[in-house]
Amino acid sequence: MFTGLVEAVGTVISLESRGEQARLTLELPFASELKPGDSVAINGCCLTVAELSVAGVSFDLLAQTLKVTSLGGLSACSKVNLERAMMVGDRFGGHFVQGHVDATGKITRLETSGQDHIVAVSLPPEIHQLCVDKGSLAIDGISLTIAELTEDEAVFWITPHTWEFTHLHASRIGQAVNLEADMLAKYVAKLVSARLPGSSTLPS
Numbered sequence: 001m002f003t004g005l006v007e008a009v010g011t012v013i014s015l016e017s018r019g020e021q022a023r024l025t026l027e028l029p030f031a032s033e034l035k036p037g038d039s040v041a042i043n044g045c046c047l048t049v050a051e052l053s054v055a056g057v058s059f060d061l062l063a064q065t066l067k068v069t070s071l072g073g074l075s076a077c078s079k080v081n082l083e084r085a086m087m088v089g090d091r092f093g094g095h096f097v098q099g100h101v102d103a104t105g106k107i108t109r110l111e112t113s114g115q116d117h118i119v120a121v122s123l124p125p126e127i128h129q130l131c132v133d134k135g136s137l138a139i140d141g142i143s144l145t146i147a148e149l150t151e152d153e154a155v156f157w158i159t160p161h162t163w164e165f166t167h168l169h170a171s172r173i174g175q176a177v178n179l180e181a182d183m184l185a186k187y188v189a190k191l192v193s194a195r196l197p198g199s200s201t202l203p204s
Contacts, residue, residue, distance in 0.1 A: 002041045002083050003094035004136075004143025006166045010042075012078040013056045015071075020063040024071065025056040028082060039085040039099070043167075044141030044178040045069050046085075046099025069101045070140075070176035079167040081141045094143030095136040101178040103127050105139075107171055108153055117158040119168065121177060128152065130181040130189060138180040142166050 013025040024042070028034070034057060038049045047059040066072040074080070105127070109120035121139055123131065131137055133149050142162065148155035163169050171177075 001086055002046070002097040002099050002141070003086055004044075004097040004138045004141060005083065005094045006081045006142055006162075007083045009165070009167050010080050010082045012074050012076055012080060014076060015074050018060075020066075022061040022066060022072065023050070023058055024061055024074065025058045026080065028057050030082075030084070031057050041081075041083040041085075041097070041099045041141045043069075043071065043080050044097070044099065044138050044180055045071060045101050068103070069178050070104050071178075073176055079170045081167050083141055095138075096183045097138050097141070097143060097180060098183060099141075100180060102181050103179050104176050105153075105179050107173055107175045107177060109155075110171065110173055113157070115160050117163050117168070118155065119158055119171070120153050120155045121179075122153045123179070127179050127181050128154075130185040132185075135185070136182045138178075140167065140177045141180075142168070 008029045011027045013027055016023045031052065034049050034052060036049050036052065039046055040049065042059065045065065049057060050060045051058040061071055103124045103126065105122045105124065107119060108122050109118065111118040131146055131149055131154060133146055135146050137144055137146055137154060144156045146154045147157045158168060
């Protein structure tokens with residue numbers, strides 16, 4: 001479980017194709033604190049540490065991960081958001097983030113407003129229906145509040161701190177981003193759909 005509060009930014013060393021899979025190796029500021037099997041959210045995607053070496057920290061990407069996330073588009077020197085799994089007893093400052101990417105969107109607008117920044121992201125229909133104004137949405141693992149919801153995108157106002165301490169300051173229009181809808185919204189949608197006419201049972 002994660003909170004969507006980015007802990008640090010890492011740098012891609014390499015993305016090595018291994019048939020339908022791949023191995024992602026990163027330079028991480030907290031590499032010395034990790035061990036094989038630990039969970040780290042990379043741009044909002046929960047990955048398991050596969051190997052620690054002087055070259056960096058490596059993670060194996062499955063075919064499904066490459067299919068549903070934007071990680072396959074990374075290249076050497078790309079910046080990525082990092083968050084280690086939360087510990088029991090930690091202060092919970094973001095929202096419930098599982099690190100299970102639901103879909104990808106694209107950055108459609110980047111603007112500056114005083115000290116703040118405005119970022120708009122396109123949303124596929126299945127994600128849009130789970131979003132509400134002032135609700136939560138994880139963008140590349142960042143817990144963000146939706147300032148405005150249009151017919152096909154979400155608009156966010158980014159504070160200077162979030163802009164500086166995540167990879168957003170290096171983002172560009174057209175960049176693919178990982179989306180994870182609010183977990184509670186997904187459960188509610190599932191329960192409501194099970195109560196529609198013709199269905200009398202709760203989901204299994």
